[in-house]
Amino acid sequence: TQSTRPQRLLHAVQKNATRGDPRSVVKAIDNFCRQKEWAMNVGDEKGCILDSVVSEVNPVTVLELGTYCGYSTVRIASLLPPRAKIITLEFNPDYAKIARQVIAWAGLEDKIQVVEGPSGEWIPKMKEQFGVKTFDLVFLDHWKDRYLPDTKLLEDCGLLRKGSILLADNVICPGTPDYLEYVRNSPRYKSQYFKSHLEYTKAEDGLEKSVFLG
Numbered sequence: 001t002q003s004t005r006p007q008r009l010l011h012a013v014q015k016n017a018t019r020g021d022p023r024s025v026v027k028a029i030d031n032f033c034r035q036k037e038w039a040m041n042v043g044d045e046k047g048c049i050l051d052s053v054v055s056e057v058n059p060v061t062v063l064e065l066g067t068y069c070g071y072s073t074v075r076i077a078s079l080l081p082p083r084a085k086i087i088t089l090e091f092n093p094d095y096a097k098i099a100r101q102v103i104a105w106a107g108l109e110d111k112i113q114v115v116e117g118p119s120g121e122w123i124p125k126m127k128e129q130f131g132v133k134t135f136d137l138v139f140l141d142h143w144k145d146r147y148l149p150d151t152k153l154l155e156d157c158g159l160l161r162k163g164s165i166l167l168a169d170n171v172i173c174p175g176t177p178d179y180l181e182y183v184r185n186s187p188r189y190k191s192q193y194f195k196s197h198l199e200y201t202k203a204e205d206g207l208e209k210s211v212f213l214g
C-alpha cells in the first residue's frame with residue numbers, strides 16, 4: 001500500500017537525523033521538504049522567528065495547536081528550560097502517530113505531551129486533565145478558522161495571564177483575517193507582525209505575535 005507524506009517524512013528523519021539530536025531532526029525535515037516533497041511545517045525561515053520568540057519568552061508552559069509531524073514541537077521543545085513542558089493538540093490521529101515517532105527520534109518525549117482530538121473540546125479540560133494553570137506561550141498552527149474561537153476559549157477558561165504570548169502561523173497564507181482583526185484591534189492585546197514567507201516557497205506569509213494584557 002502507498003505510503004503517506006507524513007510517513008515518508010518520518011522515514012527521512014530516521015534515515016538522516018541522529019537519534020537524540022533535535023536540531024538534526026529539524027534539519028532532516030527541512031531538507032526533505034526542500035528537496036523531495038513540500039509539507040506544511042512552519043519551516044526554517046519562520047522557524048528562526050519562532051526560535052527567537054521562544055528564547056525571549058523562556059516559557060515554562062507551552063500550548064501548541066496543530067502538531068502535524070512534530071517539526072515545530074521539536075523546534076520549540078529543544079529550546080525549553082529543563083522542567084518546561086509543551087502540550088500539543090492534534091486533531092488527525094495519523095499525524096499524531098507520526099509526530100510521536102518524530103518526537104521520540106529527537107529524544108524529547110519527556111518535555112512533550114501529544115494530545116489527540118479537537119482543540120475546542122480539549123482547551124476547557126486543560127486545567128483538570130493536565131494540571132495547567134496558565135500558558136506562557138501558545139503557538140497557533142492548526143485550522144485557520146479555529147484560531148479566533150480557540151483564542152476566545154483560552155481567555156474564557158482563564159488559561160492566559162498578563163504577559164502570555166500568542167504566536168500565530170499563516171496569518172497571510174492561507175490567512176486568518178478574523179483572528180488578525182481581533183488581536184490587532186482588541187484593547188486586551190498588543191500585536192506585532194513578523195513578515196516572512198510560506199515555508200519552502202517565495203510566497204508571502206508571516207507570524208503574528210500578540211501579548212495578552214490581562
Ligand SMILES: Oc1cc(-c2ccc(F)cc2)cc2nccnc12
Pocket residue numbers: 040041042066141142143144169170173174198199
Ligand atoms: O503552514 C501551513 C500552510 C498551509 C498551506 C497549505 C496549502 C497552501 F497552498 C498554502 C499553505 C496549511 C496549513 N494548515 C495548518 C497549519 N499550517 C499550515
Ligand SMILES: [Mg+2]
Pocket residue numbers: 040041042141169170
Ligand atoms: Mg502552519
